[in-house]
Amino acid sequence: MKTLRLLPLLVVPLLQAGSSHSLYQACFDNATNNHAMIQCTHKELAYQDARLNRYYKRAMRRLEPDEKKRLRKAQRAWIAFRDLECEFEGRQMRGGSAEPLLIGGCLVDMTWKRADELQAIVSE
Numbered sequence: 001m002k003t004l005r006l007l008p009l010l011v012v013p014l015l016q017a018g019s020s021h022s023l024y025q026a027c028f029d030n031a032t033n034n035h036a037m038i039q040c041t042h043k044e045l046a047y048q049d050a051r052l053n054r055y056y057k058r059a060m061r062r063l064e065p066d067e068k069k070r071l072r073k074a075q076r077a078w079i080a081f082r083d084l085e086c087e088f089e090g091r092q093m094r095g096g097s098a099e100p101l102l103i104g105g106c107l108v109d110m111t112w113k114r115a116d117e118l119q120a121i122v123s124e
Contacts, residue, residue: 034098052111086110
């Protein structure tokens with residue numbers, strides 16, 4: 001029960017950090033257990049990952065060859081950083097049922113922000 005009481009304190013900031021995706025919020029609000037919240041997170045991560053990939057591809061079409069190389073290198077480094085950072089975020093609930101939720105929420109948040117950054121490159 002301790003985990004369930006702490007969960008809103010740990011996850012709600014991730015949902016509010018620049019998030020405006022109402023379907024994700026609604027899914028999360030209607031979730032009745034960790035499994036349902038994790039499913040919401042997986043769906044949103046898939047959505048944000050597709051968004052990130054869409055803007056990455058658009059950016060790659062617009063950039064000069066040397067800029068493409070730099071973006072590719074930066075993106076690979078960013079993915080490695082994101083994954084390690086989110087794994088570290090999960091330490092707060094290491095081994096607990098909320099650990100995957102914290103990691104997933106971190107992945108959603110960071111992927112969302114990176115997609116926004118790539119969208120800005122395309123919009124220049």
